[in-house]
Amino acid sequence: MAAYLDDKRQDQYNKEKAKMIDKQIEKDKKIYLRTKRLLVLGADESGKKTIVEQMRYLNVKCPEEAKTRFQISKQQCLETHCQQDGIFCHLFTVKGQRKESMRKWLQHVSDVTAIIFVVDTSSYDMVSREDNVTNRFHEALHLFKIIWNYRWLLGSAVFLFLNKQDLLAEKVLAGKSKIEDYFPEFAHYTTPQTSEPGEDPRVSRAKHFILEEFLKITTASGGERICLFHFTCAVDLESLRRTVFGECLRRV
Numbered sequence: 001m002a003a004y005l006d007d008k009r010q011d012q013y014n015k016e017k018a019k020m021i022d023k024q025i026e027k028d029k030k031i032y033l034r035t036k037r038l039l040v041l042g043a044d045e046s047g048k049k050t051i052v053e054q055m056r057y058l059n060v061k062c063p064e065e066a067k068t069r070f071q072i073s074k075q076q077c078l079e080t081h082c083q084q085d086g087i088f089c090h091l092f093t094v095k096g097q098r099k100e101s102m103r104k105w106l107q108h109v110s111d112v113t114a115i116i117f118v119v120d121t122s123s124y125d126m127v128s129r130e131d132n133v134t135n136r137f138h139e140a141l142h143l144f145k146i147i148w149n150y151r152w153l154l155g156s157a158v159f160l161f162l163n164k165q166d167l168l169a170e171k172v173l174a175g176k177s178k179i180e181d182y183f184p185e186f187a188h189y190t191t192p193q194t195s196e197p198g199e200d201p202r203v204s205r206a207k208h209f210i211l212e213e214f215l216k217i218t219t220a221s222g223g224e225r226i227c228l229f230h231f232t233c234a235v236d237l238e239s240l241r242r243t244v245f246g247e248c249l250r251r252v
């Protein structure tokens with residue numbers, strides 16, 4: 001009789017446990033479905049970590065972490081969950097975005113709502129940390145081409161963040177390091193865009209030249225997919241908040 005009661009109790013316990021697990025799975029699923037997953041990519045020192053870290057300040061009230069499906073170890077991945085205006089966001093970046101290692105881990109990434117590709121626009125006169133030879137701007141263009149054409153990411157929206165606008169403006173206005181010394185075509189470049197209020201036309205011309213170099217990659221591939229771009233300064237939290245939440249998340 002005692003054994004029968006024990007079995008019954010165990011049975012009851014198992015049923016309740018299973019119910020609790022089902023409930024938790026259902027809850028996680030709901031959070032997962034309404035969370036936008038933004039993968040932040042870009043060349044070395046472009047500002048990826050800064051963007052992810054800045055968004056931590058907007059970490060108003062996080063939901064229970066919905067487990068990601070990414071097979072990237074915690075040590076390699078810097079991430080944050082944030083929420084604003086009812087939009088849940090899981091923003092993350094991966095260390096080691098060298099061409100070869102990136103190709104390896106990119107194979108494990110799926111189900112990304114959008115890619116934020118970050119460019120250090122002030123790096124046109126610098127060389128790659130990877131080989132000390134390749135121009136950093138060429139390196140960024142090369143990486144962007146890989147990402148844009150990567151078949152498993154074709155369904156993800158792409159936002160191009162032309163970052164470090166403050167440093168680009170400083171360099172251009174100082175006049176010491178000229179873009180045409182690294183990109184001769186800049187000497188003949190005229191921008192169809194008018195400068196923003198208060199912006200020096202030299203800065204406007206430089207930033208639109210850089211933008212167009214990236215947009216050439218997106219138009220070369222044909223198709224209807226569009227790349228949305230922003231001129232950013234990642235150290236400015238307010239501008240980042242407007243860019244990521246005000247625009248990107250509402251558009252994906």
Ligand SMILES: Nc1nc2c(ncn2[C@@H]2O[C@H](COP(=O)(O)OP(=O)(O)OP(=O)(O)O)[C@@H](O)[C@H]2O)c(=O)[nH]1
Nearest residue numbers: 043044045046047048049050163164165233234235
């Ligand atoms: N002035 C200025 N500095 C920036 C901006 N964005 C990032 N930085 C600085 O640039 C440096 C590199 O930024 P990170 O965020 O570490 O760049 P990362 O792309 O994560 O770098 P890796 O880990 O090498 O891939 C840091 O010192 C940042 O503070 C910006 O818009 N303006």
